[in-house]
Amino acid sequence: MSAIKPNIVQKVEPVNSPPAGLDGFYRRTHFWGRLTLWSAIILTLLLPMYLSFGLGHHPGWSVILAGFTAYAGIVAVVWVLEPMMYFPILGASGTYISFLTGNVGNMCLPSAAAAQHAVGAEPGTEKGEIVATLAIGAASLVNKVFLILIILGGSVLISMIPQNIQQVLPLVLPAIFGGVLAQFAMKKPIYGVIALALGFMINLTALPVYFKMLFCIGLTIAVCLYLEKKRGAAEA
């Protein structure tokens, strides 16, 4: 039943509300986003239930609770902070894909940024959000292909890569971040300088990783808004 509903909506909509723009897109996004996320949640929780009670390997609730609270102590803040601080960048559709497929900062964001750059779409616009959704969707698929190949081909493939090449792999991340930052710095040099300067100062402190990100985003937005306001006042 649920699979039929959105199709009807899809067909009726363009006739009923052509000027509504992306309303239909957003409605369908929320529907499919929630459906896929809840299905994944239910399935991933059914697995431990099945191991515990279907196959009879239950380790005891106190063990589960102890493991979970220890883990949650580290990641619980991030559950809430990450989706919130990336939302202005990813939009609703980007959030649904990114937080299901994972690797938000190191894969989804760079892919979205690179695609917006290639197509010439501004972040925060409708076009920007759609380009980001297309890019993150494609990135998610590429990522799963890699993952499946590795699981199937196993560690054999990896052991074939020479040791000295494996050594440079930690440099993939700084390379991605530097490249994407340069893309933005060309368009908005001042933003780039502010972000990098704040980033450096924040990273020399001993704050937890997620607070560093939160502070950097919050402070950069504040400084950029202030500068734009000043410039707007000067122009007017």
Added chain:
Amino acid sequence: MQLASSWHIWIFALFVLAIVIFQAVKFISLAKGAGTEIGMTKKEINSALKTGAIAAIGPSFAIVIVAISLIPLLGDPLTLLRIGVIGSAPVESVGASLGAGAYGTELGSSGFNMEAFTAVVWTLCLGGSGWLIFAALATKSMSKLEAKATEKSEKNKRIMGIITTAAMVAAFGNLASAEMVKGFSYIVAVLVASATMVILTALGNKYKKNWLREWSLGIAILASLVVGYFTI
């Protein structure tokens, strides 16, 4: 241990992976439709898809290399399931050792039996659900909040644009700085990739070559790895 690679877990892992793949395909088709509606050309849509895919090659490679380290500890199917949805290898390995610790044993030790494995699965699956549950519950409200903030005036829309761009630049400024404080070769990697990017973008704009813009991040990563190789 046989449980870790039994068909029971494979079935769950494959179903979850199928959901992730279905979602990506579904959202791409939704975005294609919406893109056409707002007047994007077919070429632009394909360019967005292609650039996203190319940009994901480098990170995916790095991600699966790290994920390999989980296979001996968690087995093939559970690694597939945990890396396939939210969750990165370093975080999952912390969760796994906490789960094993709660049972009173260690990953890979002789005391790591089926109950300990189940404790690890509970820890990882409950812990990973946090992101999914929050995203499933809060995304619609965040959308509404954003729509409310932008609907009032052109000025609010412009401010939202500044906020989005600033947030994006800040995210990468912070990520790049966090890498650069790790050492000399990391600084070199950031600088080489930035310089390559600037040159490629300038060339792409000058000669109007779209493929250059689509491949620029991939080429920048490669250039930076080649130069970085000599600094390690």
